[in-house]
Amino acid sequence: MVEIRFKNTRKDFYENVNGLPLRVGDIVAVESNPGHDIGIVSLVGELVKNQMEKQGVKINSEFKKVYRKAKQVDIQKWKEAIGLELPTMLRTREMIRQLGLTMKLGDVEFQGDRTKAIFYYIADERVDFRQLIRIMADEFRIRVEMKQIGARQEAGRLGGIGPCGRELCCTTWLANFKTTTTNAARTQELSPNPQKLAGQCGKLKCCINYELEVYENEKKKFPPAYHDLETKEGMARHIKNDILKHLMYYEIKGEHTAILKAVPVHRVKEIMQLNRKGIIPDTLLDEKDMLETKKEVDYASNLNDQSLTRFELKPNKRPRKKSRKNYEKNPNNQKTENNQPDDSKPQKWNKKNNNNYKRRNDNPNNKNKQNQSND
Template sequence: MGCSSCASKSDGLPKGCKSNGNCGVDSCNKLTVFDWLSDVELPAGSEPFDAVEVRFKNGRKEFFRNTDKLTLSIGDIVATETSPGHDIGIVTLTGELVKVQMRKKKEDPYKPDLAKIYRKANQKDIDIWQKAREREDAVKVRAREIAIRLNLKMKISDVEFQGDASKAIFYYTAEDRVDFRQLIKEFAYEFKIRIEMKQIGFRQEAARLGGIGSCGRELCCSTWLTDFRTVKTAAARYQQLSLNPLKLAGQCGKLKCCLNYELDSYLDALKDFPRQDKKLVTKKGEAVCQKIDIFKFKLWYAYEGEYNNWIEIDTKAVQEIIKAEKEGKPVASLEEFVDDTPEISTNFENSVDQDSLTRFDKPKRRPKKRSNKKKPASQKSRGQKNQKKSNPQKSNKDNKSQGSRHRKPKKQNKPKSNNEKQ
């Protein structure tokens, strides 16, 4: 989640805009709303909506009224009304879509007490804002040390300074209620600013900190997910997942939000399935469900007492068996509904005549092992004959110099057999 200018230096350190999540292209934060009405002109006589959406640190967004009718566009840095002082944020949405977003978040677009925008931020406002943002990491470390010294069962996850550097919001997580009256006194004496403590949930903490999930991608809550719905263990049961807390829990320690993504598809598919605790009554005996395959619409049953012998049938056959049982005419056995047609194996490995990516690579040749064994005399003589044919002058000189080294070995008389002697 970085802008196009982000990269790495030669020593491995990051470089780029270095705006710490406040770059103008809005790529260091959550997915923003695309203004598809920006090129559409308003009807004659209608005025544009006077509220804008402003983003602060870690994707926190709020709505403000543009009472002075400033010409604002996406990416402008503005000074907004807060209590006390003012805050600095970036405009993320203007126009009629702001009205839609406010209704989506259950806010009244025409309420009179909506906070307003003071002005566009000047260079002095931006300098104070950037200096305050640079202090956040050091303040967070020191705040954690103070909380540990006071033996408070809480975790300070993040610190957010106000744009005018007059107030800081300390976000913390805790399982129980925490008495932090002494902590606020320590913070006010240490940092010389107004202190506001804000408790957040574990999911909100993971969204603010970010990270990489078990799927290998960035966390959904830190990139695009804006609302947190409750996730129950029933979602894992419907999807035939093992109830292992280590696999089902995310980095926040709660059940993963992605368990709800495909839950509706599973629930729609399970409408055609009978209850798993329903026994099938046949003349051969009662059968118990052992396993189901939701997207293949298959069920596996086994007769009572023969639990190792599973019989595969589809959902339509199960409905017929249950219907026959209700009519008082049970079927003879489950084997009558077994589909004996062989399954067609689809091989998609080379369906488009795609070759291997390494087809042009030269195969690696193994180095030949040198044998220390001496060649027999017959092989040596054959090699010397080939050398003579290729260069007869050299071979004659070599024969003269070597003398009788290359004489042909005498043929040994083989012993005659008894038949040949006769």
């Protein structure tokens, strides 16, 4: 058994009756009704059986056959059929507008031998397209098959990149589309912003259901959030939860600045039990929890082991050069009372202080040059 992939997300299982040495990526000619179709091998070996069990396909069922590896003539005819899909879709859309049908044509897929085409459409209600089929069969000279799909299937067929940066799940591996509800988003404490929850198809994202079971199991460990906690600091009102970290956020009523305090679940249960007994604790957090929350956060970066706060450090000040004012006050660099060398310390050699050093203006060559220029 092998799995064959056709245009976009259409896949099916075929029986390799001739025992061909097939590998993933091989182009093969397979049985179709009528004629034959051209597809690409997507799975072989034990992975095919696992995929069949996942989709609930029985191995004892009757499957279509793999004829042969595609020849050059088959591939050339297949490419010509692919080239006819776009103009056929545009022409069919014009027919739909002329007939006034309330349907949207999403895609057209030609069979490899150009004897049949599948027209994928979206419609909110039942559509009578018998007249449309007769017109298309007469104009295109092919066998027409109309297949209704939903908005999710259309997005999968067209393909795209999701907000996570990866290719759409419905295009790559997702076969069964489960209903996604807003309750799943509420269970995971997600933002109720419809723009963030909607996918490329305009419906709720399918990935909201991926971790729903984990959140439901973890949320059972949380106490009811509608109870206020009474402490000597004041009444604490629940704001939100962090399910994966097992934290519940509270704020003290009456405070001018709303400061959220992260309280562990076990501490919330403990305070609720104390309140039932009439005992009022001093604070929301005990000493152990307060120490854990006061841990300093290290903002070190793994990039060349440099700290993220390195730009906040003050730069090292470089030694300032002697100003021009000091030179004007003492042009000949004469020693003054404040500028006397200290005999107790070793003196550094300075050519300006050396007797053999002469200023540039004292150079006789420079004087000769100046006289020549004046002449």
